Amino acid sequence: MLRYIGKSIASKQSLLNQSTLVMTKNSSFCTTSSMLESKNTSNYQNILTEKRGRVAIITLNRPKALNALSDGLIGEINIAMKQFQDDKDIGSIIITGSEKAFAAGADIKEMEKKTFADAYNGDMLAQWHDLTTIRKPIIAAVNGYALGGGCELAMMCDIIIAGDKAVFGQPEIKLGTIPGCGGTQRLIRAIGKSKAMELILTGNNLNAVDAERAGLVSRVVPAEELINEALKTADKIASYSQVTVSMCKETVNSAYELNLREGIKFERRIFHSTFATHDQKEGMNAFVEKRSPSWLNK
Numbered sequence: 001m002l003r004y005i006g007k008s009i010a011s012k013q014s015l016l017n018q019s020t021l022v023m024t025k026n027s028s029f030c031t032t033s034s035m036l037e038s039k040n041t042s043n044y045q046n047i048l049t050e051k052r053g054r055v056a057i058i059t060l061n062r063p064k065a066l067n068a069l070s071d072g073l074i075g076e077i078n079i080a081m082k083q084f085q086d087d088k089d090i091g092s093i094i095i096t097g098s099e100k101a102f103a104a105g106a107d108i109k110e111m112e113k114k115t116f117a118d119a120y121n122g123d124m125l126a127q128w129h130d131l132t133t134i135r136k137p138i139i140a141a142v143n144g145y146a147l148g149g150g151c152e153l154a155m156m157c158d159i160i161i162a163g164d165k166a167v168f169g170q171p172e173i174k175l176g177t178i179p180g181c182g183g184t185q186r187l188i189r190a191i192g193k194s195k196a197m198e199l200i201l202t203g204n205n206l207n208a209v210d211a212e213r214a215g216l217v218s219r220v221v222p223a224e225e226l227i228n229e230a231l232k233t234a235d236k237i238a239s240y241s242q243v244t245v246s247m248c249k250e251t252v253n254s255a256y257e258l259n260l261r262e263g264i265k266f267e268r269r270i271f272h273s274t275f276a277t278h279d280q281k282e283g284m285n286a287f288v289e290k291r292s293p294s295w296l297n298k
């Protein structure tokens with residue numbers, strides 16, 4: 001499926017389509033308004049975190065710098081992600097920014113004076129990739145600018161939902177450098193070589209509608225509806241068996257690494273292994289008995 005419709009859409013379809021029928025019957029599914037809320041009380045300087053029922057939300061919070069992704073900000077994202085990864089009550093994670101900017105890229109002021117030795121010896125930007133080790137589904141809810149590292153951060157997530165004013169781009173060429181956090185690799189996989197090459201070589205931006213048409217984002221919603229729409233999707237995913245959701249995410253992501261034959265075989269083996277879980281028995285039995293499933297591996 002990934003090879004036909006792109007990762008952002010494939011992840012969403014794969015994770016959502018498991019059982020629409022079951023979801024409509026599932027009493028544990030809660031609407032965003034009825035979900036328990038708990039706001040962040042920790043000492044983060046650059047992000048806010050909160051829980052809404054089984055969904056965690058990380059909000060980038062450097063408004064004066066348009067959420068430029070400083071080392072400190074990325075470090076805090078990694079700490080929060082790890083905490084939510086370990087939190088059994090959380091089933092999916094949303095990462096978002098402000099109405100003006102998801103993130104305007106890596107922090108240029110922080111990078112400006114670095115030498116090659118600083119960059120190389122410090123393995124600059126390497127810590128960003130920690131995000132890709134998180135096994136719970138991550139939705140990037142993007143309003144405003146997602147440029148450079150901001151676009152790359154969104155592409156590291158599993159699903160991108162865009163507000164209608166969102167703007168994507170890889171403007172590094174204008175700064176005398178190149179994308180350094182997966183942009184040259186992930187963008188080409190998301191939208192194909194010609195479009196990716198044009199964006200990266202010109203530094204031009206892509207608006208939300210064009211980003212959806214190109215397959216970079218799974219859907220576009222009115223800017224003011226972005227968080228609610230992302231929450232509905234995240235909440236639905238979080239209501240399924242967590243072990244199955246993680247298997248699903250891992251299998252979809254394997255299409256990035258494997259050729260078709262290996263990928264199909266890997267998928268079949270993971271599919272087989274779902275038959276070792278309680279939740280496969282429960283899900284199928286609930287369908288047969290016309291009742292809502294009660295997942296064990298929440």
Ligand SMILES: C=C(C)C(=O)SCCNC(=O)CCNC(=O)[C@H](O)C(C)(C)COP(=O)(O)OP(=O)(O)OC[C@H]1O[C@@H](n2cnc3c(N)ncnc32)[C@H](O)[C@@H]1OP(=O)(O)O
Nearest residue numbers: 064065066068104105106107108109145147148149171180
């Ligand atoms: C991984 C890598 C290598 C990278 O990501 S490199 C960075 C790629 N990103 C970019 O090149 C985008 C840089 N930003 C911009 O082009 C413009 O800020 C935008 C996004 C078009 C918005 O323009 P405006 O609305 O006019 O806002 P603008 O006044 O430029 O920005 C507001 C503040 O945010 C700061 N800012 C914006 N993007 C920043 C960034 N990437 N790094 C550091 N500061 C940034 C900007 O310097 C300004 O600060 P100050 O008020 O102290 O001057």
